Amino acid sequence: MGLGVGWAEAWIRHGADVLAEHRLELIILDRDIGDGDHGENMDRGFQAVLIRLDDLPPEANPGDVFKLVATTLISTVGGAAGPLYGTAFLKGALAVAGASTLDGAALVALLTAARDGIVLRGKAESGDKTMVDAWTPAVDAAAAAAADGADETAILHAAAAAAEGGAVATEPLVARKGRASYLGERSAGHRDPGAQSSALLLRAAADAAARG
Ligand code: ADP
Numbered sequence: 001m002g003l004g005v006g007w008a009e010a011w012i013r014h015g016a017d018v019l020a021e022h023r024l025e026l027i028i029l030d031r032d033i034g035d036g037d038h039g040e041n042m043d044r045g046f047q048a049v050l051i052r053l054d055d056l057p058p059e060a061n062p063g064d065v066f067k068l069v070a071t072t073l074i075s076t077v078g079g080a081a082g083p084l085y086g087t088a089f090l091k092g093a094l095a096v097a098g099a100s101t102l103d104g105a106a107l108v109a110l111l112t113a114a115r116d117g118i119v120l121r122g123k124a125e126s127g128d129k130t131m132v133d134a135w136t137p138a139v140d141a142a143a144a145a146a147a148d149g150a151d152e153t154a155i156l157h158a159a160a161a162a163a164e165g166g167a168v169a170t171e172p173l174v175a176r177k178g179r180a181s182y183l184g185e186r187s188a189g190h191r192d193p194g195a196q197s198s199a200l201l202l203r204a205a206a207d208a209a210a211r212g
């Protein structure tokens with residue numbers, strides 16, 4: 001069993017569609033506490049990923065998909081989110097390099113490496129009101145589900161639900177990293193756009209697994 005390249009590609013294709021659908025929502029969130037470009041950045045980056053996915057060789061594995069996502073996001077997405085998501089997908093790709101299918105432990109390793117990449121790159125801690133506040137609960141929930149013997153789809157559902165909760169929980173926080181931190185106390189009362197896009201992407205991963 002395990003999730004293979006079909007899942008990895010379906011995740012990213014579905015994620016691109018979801019980010020396109022939520023483009024305006026992410027723009028508005030970023031307009032409230034940033035410069036209003038997050039929806040545009042993510043949509044542009046993932047549309048570029050879609051084009052490059054068509055050239056993926058037939059023998060590709062999930063790590064190859066994530067590496068393609070990483071290099072494309074790093075080269076096409078400006079702002080903070082491009083390098084942060086790029087590093088997440090690059091570290092995730094390295095964590096599962098060469099594997100043709102990913103079991104629960106591999107999924108936890110993938111998500112953990114992605115989160116660690118974001119932290120390495122952005123130096124944000126939990127509670128700083130960034131995408132880390134979606135990723136860390138997701139990693140913890142995935143690890144707990146895997147320890148309980150959940151299957152791959154259930155592990156991803158647990159991660160997505162925790163990321164959604166983490167994104168909502170950024171609302172009362174005062175931003176301490178990124179552009180939103182310039183607002184100080186005035187950043188409270190708004191959801192962090194990067195935490196929201198992270199939750200959308202992790203939900204897309206779970207939905208792609210559920211569709212098989
Ligand atoms: P920019 O802030 O350059 O306009 P985006 O609007 O695309 O870039 O992305 C903003 C998001 O990036 C924020 O909502 C936050 O989640 C995330 N972010 C910004 N700085 C950091 C950081 N140092 N660590 C983690 N995430 C960060």
Ligand code: MG
Pocket residue numbers: 030034035036037038079179
């Ligand atoms: Mg922005």
